[in-house]
Amino acid sequence: EAMGLPLIKKVTEGKPEEELKDLETAIAQAVKGFKIEGVVTGAVESAYQSKRIQTICNRLNISCFSPLWKKNQKALLEELVAQGFKVIISGVFAYPLDGSWLGKEIDNELIERLSLLGKKFGLSVSGEGGEIETTVLDAPLFKKKIEILDSAVETKGNSGVFIIKRARLAPK
Numbered sequence: 001e002a003m004g005l006p007l008i009k010k011v012t013e014g015k016p017e018e019e020l021k022d023l024e025t026a027i028a029q030a031v032k033g034f035k036i037e038g039v040v041t042g043a044v045e046s047a048y049q050s051k052r053i054q055t056i057c058n059r060l061n062i063s064c065f066s067p068l069w070k071k072n073q074k075a076l077l078e079e080l081v082a083q084g085f086k087v088i089i090s091g092v093f094a095y096p097l098d099g100s101w102l103g104k105e106i107d108n109e110l111i112e113r114l115s116l117l118g119k120k121f122g123l124s125v126s127g128e129g130g131e132i133e134t135t136v137l138d139a140p141l142f143k144k145k146i147e148i149l150d151s152a153v154e155t156k157g158n159s160g161v162f163i164i165k166r167a168r169l170a171p172k
Helices: 016-034 047-060 073-082 108-121
Strands: 038-040 063-065 086-092 132-138 145-156 159-170
Touching: 016 047, 038 047, 047 063, 073 108, 132 159
Parallel strands: 038 063
Antiparallel strands: 086 132, 086 159, 132 145, 145 159
C-alpha cells in the first residue's frame, strides 16, 4: 500500500512444503488478477530460497529475476542506507544477536556492527541465513511512509521479534 500498488495477503502455517503451496497460490492470484509477468526476489545468497521461488515461477510460466544475487551483502546494506531506505530489525534468531537489536534502524554504524559479528561468528550480514528479519518503513519508491504507532518486543533466549501492533501510512 505504501507503494501505491495492490497488496495480496496469504496466511501460511510456515510448514516448508505447505508454505510453498501457499506462496504459489498467492503468485498465481497475482498473475491472474494483475497480469504480472514475473517475480523479483531479494535473494542474495540462499540457493534454497532462490530455487524454491524459481520453481514456482517456472510452474506458472513467468520470469524470476534476482538482481541482488551474489552481491556483497555489506555493500547492499550500505546502498540501501545511501538511497534513503528506512529499515528496522524486526526479528533476531542467532547468537550473539538478542532483543536489544529489535526495532533498531539499519544505519552505517549498525551495518559495521553486523559486519564485525559476521566475521567473528559467521553470521550473514544481511540476515540471508535467517539470522535477522527486517521491515521496510520507507523507501524511495514508497508514496507514503509507514509510521509505527504501537509496538512490542517478545524474546525467548537470544531470539526475538519486534511486533508492530499499530501503524499508519503517513505523508513523506
